[in-house]
Amino acid sequence: MSYKVKLLLYFSVLFAVFAAVLVGFQWQREKQFRRERLESRLQVYADMSAELHATESPDSLAAAFRRLRRMMPEDLRITVIDYEGKVQLDYPTHRLHPLTNHRERPEVRAAFSKGEGSDVRLSATAGIQYFYYAKRYRDSVVRVAFPYDRVAQSLLQPDSVLLWFVLLVFPFATVALVYTADRFGQSVETLRQFVDSAERGLVDYAHIRFPKTELGLMARKVVETYRRAEEGRLAVEREREKKRIFKQQMTNNITHELRTPVAAIQGFLETLVRMPDLPIEQRTFFLSRAFAQCRRLSELIRDASLISKMEEAADTIPSELLNLFDIVEEVRLDIAATASAQSFALDNRISERTEICGNHSLIYAVFRNLMENSVKYAIPCHCVVECVGEDDTHIFLRYYDKGSGVSEEHLPRIFERFYRADEGRTRHEGGTGLGLSIVRNAIAIHGGTIRAERHEEGGLQLSFSLAKG
Numbered sequence: 001m002s003y004k005v006k007l008l009l010y011f012s013v014l015f016a017v018f019a020a021v022l023v024g025f026q027w028q029r030e031k032q033f034r035r036e037r038l039e040s041r042l043q044v045y046a047d048m049s050a051e052l053h054a055t056e057s058p059d060s061l062a063a064a065f066r067r068l069r070r071m072m073p074e075d076l077r078i079t080v081i082d083y084e085g086k087v088q089l090d091y092p093t094h095r096l097h098p099l100t101n102h103r104e105r106p107e108v109r110a111a112f113s114k115g116e117g118s119d120v121r122l123s124a125t126a127g128i129q130y131f132y133y134a135k136r137y138r139d140s141v142v143r144v145a146f147p148y149d150r151v152a153q154s155l156l157q158p159d160s161v162l163l164w165f166v167l168l169v170f171p172f173a174t175v176a177l178v179y180t181a182d183r184f185g186q187s188v189e190t191l192r193q194f195v196d197s198a199e200r201g202l203v204d205y206a207h208i209r210f211p212k213t214e215l216g217l218m219a220r221k222v223v224e225t226y227r228r229a230e231e232g233r234l235a236v237e238r239e240r241e242k243k244r245i246f247k248q249q250m251t252n253n254i255t256h257e258l259r260t261p262v263a264a265i266q267g268f269l270e271t272l273v274r275m276p277d278l279p280i281e282q283r284t285f286f287l288s289r290a291f292a293q294c295r296r297l298s299e300l301i302r303d304a305s306l307i308s309k310m311e312e313a314a315d316t317i318p319s320e321l322l323n324l325f326d327i328v329e330e331v332r333l334d335i336a337a338t339a340s341a342q343s344f345a346l347d348n349r350i351s352e353r354t355e356i357c358g359n360h361s362l363i364y365a366v367f368r369n370l371m372e373n374s375v376k377y378a379i380p381c382h383c384v385v386e387c388v389g390e391d392d393t394h395i396f397l398r399y400y401d402k403g404s405g406v407s408e409e410h411l412p413r414i415f416e417r418f419y420r421a422d423e424g425r426t427r428h429e430g431g432t433g434l435g436l437s438i439v440r441n442a443i444a445i446h447g448g449t450i451r452a453e454r455h456e457e458g459g460l461q462l463s464f465s466l467a468k469g
Contacts, residue, residue, distance in 0.1 A: 015173055019166045039118055042133035042144045049078045050135070050142045053089065065091050077130065077145040081108060088140065090125070099125060102143075107134040111141045120148055187216045194223055203230075261293040261300070268293075306365060306438055317359050317445065324395075324466075325352045327360070328385055331367040335375060344375055349386035356395060357469035362442040367399075369435035370462065374401040377460075393468060394448065400461035411452045415440040439464075 048068060056064045065078070069092065080089040085103025102108050110117020111134035118133045123145070134143040187210050197203045205227055210216035268290040272283060325348065332346045356363075367385070374383045382402045389396045406414060413419050418433035436452075439462075443450050447467030455461035 012174065015170075019170065023166055035118070038131065038146075039116075039133050042118075042131075042146065043116070043135060045072055045076060045078070045144045046133065046135045046142045048072075049080070049144065050137045050140070053080050053140070053142070054137075061089070065089075073146065075147045075149075077126070079143040079145070081134075081141045081143060083112075083140070105132070105134075105143075107132040107143060108141055110134065111136045111143075187211055187213060187219050191219045191222070198226065203227075261297040264293040265290050265297075300434070304434065317362065319358050320360065322356055322358050322360055322363055323352070324354045324356060324363070324387075324397075325350045327363055328367050331364060331371055335368070335371045344371075344381045345383070346371065347382075347384045347386075349384065350397070351387060354387055354395065355468075356446070356466050358446045358466065362445060363466075366439050366442050369439050370399050373435055374403065374460075377403055388463075390468075394465045395468060396463070396465050398461065398463050400455040400457075401459040402455070402457050403459045405454050405458050405460045406452070408454070411454070414452055415450070 048071075049065075052064050052068055053061065069076075078089070078091040079087060079102070081102045082088055085101040085108070087099040087102055090099060103112070106119040106121070107117040110119075116133070116135045118131070120129065120131050122129050129148040130145040131148045132143060132145045134141055190208065190210055194203065194208060205223070208223055210219045210223075268286040272278070272286055278286075328346075328348050328350055332348065335346075336344050370385075371383060374381050383399065384401075385397065385399045387395060388398050415436050417437045440450055443464050443466065448465035450462060450464035453461050453463070
């Protein structure tokens, strides 16, 4: 059974029970109201009869009741009962004896205990069903009775207008219930199908449609929340897979890159061991080459460690207020101390007041890798770094050298790890292949971007931005 049918049956039963309770309650209330109205009418007759019985003499009592009788319904019966239950008068029969004791009659017993009472029953005296009403007075109980025929029944019968109204409304209510059940059922059924699809991992969000109801709105929010959570989970999985591939590629690339310096060091040392009588000039040459390969090996390990840290723990890198002019000068002095033979020259055009909030080690690594790259490939090395502008959030910088530059076809890929535009020349110069990749990642961590292009004078130009804070 579908949810729509269940919902329709539930609402139908609920409406039917509610309507039955309402009609029954109203029926009883109206019946009680009509009964009280009839009792009020009979009470007037009882009061008139009691007053007449108390004021008239026994000899004139019959005549007085005949006069009173003209003012009352034709079939009305009046009975006067003393406190012992004996019938003193039964009009219009006028019989005093041998009527049985009436004290235990329900309406009389109620009158003695509560002051008044009523009942509908078959008269043991007349053999007719009456509606009895009895009221206690100072020295007697006066009971009036009205035949419970069509007239009395019509007075006590509740109005059936409400019943007919409910019966008339029921078809319209049923149509409304069908419409409501259809709207609710559509939302629930669509949501159920979505849950089934989600369990199988086959959710087609483009074809999920909910009606424009409150339940439909809630269901859409549930689906949208699940979609965002699913997208977040998939993004985490993609990032995890990306890191796994990155680690695997890094491991493979580092293993490949380590072979060259390790093999060179091994070769140089093996030659020295096997040929201890080599001239001092050759021994010095082999040792210097082994030392250069050791330095390259150290740089490779350093760069691999730095780029791994940036990839995996960027959120934990501390930051502080940095002066870019001071950092560039610090790098310039360090590079100049190791590259004097290359006629290294740097024109630092950054203002001495230019500051950002960042990590000193990473910003230092950005400028050191740029300058080391120029030292290796732009000979003679004349470099320029300058600030070309800023806005509310970023500072825009430009770095270029006046070397031979990089061919256009290599520019889009120079930031890739271990990518070399000139394989042989790079290995000869001792580069690790990670320098510009470190530059790109460090700039990205500082909220910026970088692009490479040929400078108008022929060298390599790198334009990049750094977030101020």
